[in-house]
Amino acid sequence: MADLNPWQIYDLLNRPKPLWLAGCNLYGAYLKGADLSGADLREANLGQANLSNANLEGANLAGANLEGANLEGVEAEKVNLQGASLVNATLTRATLRSAVLNAANLTGATLYEANLRDAHLTAADLTNANLGEASLLRTVLKEAILNGADFTGANLHGANLFAADLEGAIFTNAHLRGAMKPNGDIYE
Amino acid sequence: MTANGTPMIDVRDIHKFFGNVTALSGVSMNVHAGEVMCLLGDNGAGKSTLIKTLSGVHKPDKGEYYVEGKHVDFDSPRDALNHGIATVYQDLAMIPLMSISRNFFLGSEPTRGRWLFKRFDVKFADKVAREELKRMGIDIRDPSQPVGTLSGGERQSVAIARAVHFGAKVLILDEPTAALGVKQAGVVLRYIAQARARGIAVVFITHNPHHAYAVGDRFTILKRGQSFGTFTKEELSREEMVRMMSGADELDALTHELSMNNEQ
Numbered sequence: 001m002a003d004l005n006p007w008q009i010y011d012l013l014n015r016p017k018p019l020w021l022a023g024c025n026l027y028g029a030y031l032k033g034a035d036l037s038g039a040d041l042r043e044a045n046l047g048q049a050n051l052s053n054a055n056l057e058g059a060n061l062a063g064a065n066l067e068g069a070n071l072e073g074v075e076a077e078k079v080n081l082q083g084a085s086l087v088n089a090t091l092t093r094a095t096l097r098s099a100v101l102n103a104a105n106l107t108g109a110t111l112y113e114a115n116l117r118d119a120h121l122t123a124a125d126l127t128n129a130n131l132g133e134a135s136l137l138r139t140v141l142k143e144a145i146l147n148g149a150d151f152t153g154a155n156l157h158g159a160n161l162f163a164a165d166l167e168g169a170i171f172t173n174a175h176l177r178g179a180m181k182p183n184g185d186i187y188e
Numbered sequence: 189m190t191a192n193g194t195p196m197i198d199v200r201d202i203h204k205f206f207g208n209v210t211a212l213s214g215v216s217m218n219v220h221a222g223e224v225m226c227l228l229g230d231n232g233a234g235k236s237t238l239i240k241t242l243s244g245v246h247k248p249d250k251g252e253y254y255v256e257g258k259h260v261d262f263d264s265p266r267d268a269l270n271h272g273i274a275t276v277y278q279d280l281a282m283i284p285l286m287s288i289s290r291n292f293f294l295g296s297e298p299t300r301g302r303w304l305f306k307r308f309d310v311k312f313a314d315k316v317a318r319e320e321l322k323r324m325g326i327d328i329r330d331p332s333q334p335v336g337t338l339s340g341g342e343r344q345s346v347a348i349a350r351a352v353h354f355g356a357k358v359l360i361l362d363e364p365t366a367a368l369g370v371k372q373a374g375v376v377l378r379y380i381a382q383a384r385a386r387g388i389a390v391v392f393i394t395h396n397p398h399h400a401y402a403v404g405d406r407f408t409i410l411k412r413g414q415s416f417g418t419f420t421k422e423e424l425s426r427e428e429m430v431r432m433m434s435g436a437d438e439l440d441a442l443t444h445e446l447s448m449n450n451e452q
Contacts, residue, residue, distance in 0.1 A: 102423070118216065122423055138214060140417035142428075158214060160409075160416040162432055178213075180416050185435040 006030065018059075194257040195220050196358050196389035197242065197273065202251035204237055204413075211237040212248070215415045217408045219358065219389040224380060225418075226400040227393045229410030230433050235393045238410065239360050242391065243275040244268035255358075272357030276347045278366060284336030288328060289317040291335045292350050316353070324349045324379055341372030345379045352383060359383055360391045365399045377403050397429040409433060 003025040004012065012019065013031075018038030028048045037057040047067045056076040067087045074094045081101045088108045095115045102122040110130045117137040121144050128148040136151075138158040146161075148168040159179040166182060176187040195218035204212040212234050219225040229235045240246045241253075244262035253260050255271045262268050265275070282291045290297075293313050300309040314331040321328055326345050328338075335343060344364045351359055361380065365373040373396075380403050383390055394400050400407060407424055409416040409432050416432060424432075 120417065122419075138216075138415065138417075142417065142419075142423075158414045158416070160432075162416075162428065178412070178414060180411070180432065183435070184431040184433075186412060 004029070193220055195254070196256060197391075198254040198257075199238075199242065199248075200252045200254075202238070202241060202248045202253070204234075204241060204246060205249050211413050212241070213413045214251075215410070215413070217415065217418060219391055221357070221389050222384055222387045223405045224384050224390040224392055224403050226404035226407045227391060227410060228395065228397065228400055228407055228429060228433055230395055232412070233395075233410040233433075234413040235395075235410055236362065237413075239275060239362055239391070239393055242268070243273060243360055272355055273360065274351035274354065274356035274358070275360040275362065276344070276351055276364060277362045278364075282335050282343060282347065285334050287332045288321075288335055288338070288346060289313040289331040292317040292320070292331075292346065292353070294350075296354065320349050320353045321346065324352070324382055326379070339372055340368045341375040344368070344376045348376075348379050348383060352386065352388065356388060358389045358391065360393070362393050363395070364392075365394060365396060373399060395433065397426050397433070400429070401426050411435075 009029055009031070013034050017035065018040065019036065020040045021044055022040045022042040023044060024041070025045045026049055027045050029046070031049055031051045031054055034051070034054045036059050037055045039059045041059055041061045041064055043063045044061065045065045046069050047065045048069060050070045051074055052070050052072040054074050056074055056079045058078045059076070060080045061084050062080050062082045064081070064084045066089050067085050069086070069089045071094050072090050072092045074091070076099055077095055077097045079096065079099045081099060081104050083103045085105045086109050087105055090110045091114050092110055092112045093114060094111065096119050097115055097117045099116070099119045101124050102120055104121065104124045106129050107125055107127045108129060109126070111134050112130050113133045114131070115135045116139045117135050118139065120140045122140055123143040125145045126149045127145055130150045131154050132150055133153045136154055136156045136159045140160045141164050142160050142162045144164045146164055146166050146169045150170045151174045152170055152172045153174060155175045156179045157175055157177060161182050162180050162184060164182050179187045181187060198218035200216045202212050202215045215234070215238060217225065217227070227235055227238065237246065241248050244265040244267050247262070255273070260271065283294070289310070290308070290313065298309040298312050299306050301307055317331045318328065324345060326342065326349065335346065338346065348359065348361070364376050368376065377399060380390055380392060392400065392404065401421070406418055406420055407429065408418045409429070411433065
């Protein structure tokens with residue numbers, strides 16, 4: 001469990017922003033709707049935490065552990081999740097516009113209806129992730145591992161799939177026109 | 189992918205249409221002070237349309253344009269120039285038969301004397317042109333020699349030095365190495381690096397990945413009017429750059445065609 005009790009977390013969230021929580025252990029913490037915009041959460045442990053509808057805009061979560069975390073409806077524009085672990089995390093309807101998720105592990109994550117417009121997911125692992133109905137407009141998925149990922153109904157217009165591993169990926173009703181294929185050509 | 193601080197110029201989701209032709213579709217890019225941002229793309233990728241939009245020649249049909257964090261709406265290239273955005277086009281806008289110093293001050297000539305005796309201050313122009321070019325590391329023999337006697341690389345360097353002298357904070361270079369040999373291209377690349385060292389934000393448009401890789405800090409790939417991401421050197425190799433710009437089909441077709449020619 002988290003190193004902090006609920007009262008300490010409550011006190012922390014009401015301190016002047018942005019918060020400095022680098023390396024903090026917040027495992028399983030209840031942070032629903034919390035304002036963590038611009039917070040420094042590098043290498044923090046947020047495994048199984050409830051961050052649904054939280055504000056993570058511009059926060060730095062590079063290398064953080066978010067395994068099994070609930071990030072449903074989170075507002076996380078320009079968030080830095082480089083190298084973060086989001087295995088089996090729930091990111092349904094999350095706003096991750098212009099976010100950096102390079103080398104992040106999103107194996108089995110649910111990104112249903114998530115907004116990943118202009119996000120960078122270079123070399124991210126999205127094996128078996130659910131990206132159904134997600135907006136991936138101009139998303140960079142260069143060298144991403146997309147084995148078994150479900151893109152049903154997703155919008156990938158202008159997305160960059162250069163050198164991505166698409167084996168077993170599902171693109172039923174996905175909008176791929178104008179996206180870059182793994183070999184550098186464009187989907188017509 | 190990221191750089192710190194407020195960008196010198198920042199365009200977001202730029203669209204440009206010419207009739208029913210989409211020249212630019214949702215292009216976003218930015219450049220910071222003391223940074224070289226390379227815009228890479230093959231012919232028809234939208235590079236020229238984008239720089240004309242950046243330099244105030246074209247008005248974007250959709251999208252936002254910020255200079256040093258402030259929203260701008262340029263009506264003419266003069267507006268861009270007033271914001272410190274100077275563009276050096278491929279044709280350089282130079283008059284070959286005029287001297288280096290006359291070309292250096294073209295449109296902003298220093299004068300001496302009054303009324304009917306007002307005339308171009310040759311001595312001052314020669315002195316400033318020589319000093320400015322020297323600051324950029326260009327040692328010219330005689331500032332009164334015609335620009336036509338200079339090599340392509342030297343002419344590009346004069347155009348860059350001129351833009352820097354007139355207070356450019358952002359330098360947009362439209363394929364400055366396109367028609368140059370290896371050595372001359374090297375000269376221009378050195379001046380680009382010097383402009384960066386002076387804290388100028390440089391947008392370097394090219395379709396040559398080797399030139400881009402030599403001086404670029406970040407690289408934006410343009411293809412069919414779309415941006416396919418901005419990358420740092422760590423994120424994108426030169427080979428990947430080539431592959432992204434041209435696509436496999438085109439490269440493979442060329443390889444096949446060349447091998448057929450060799451067999452014949």
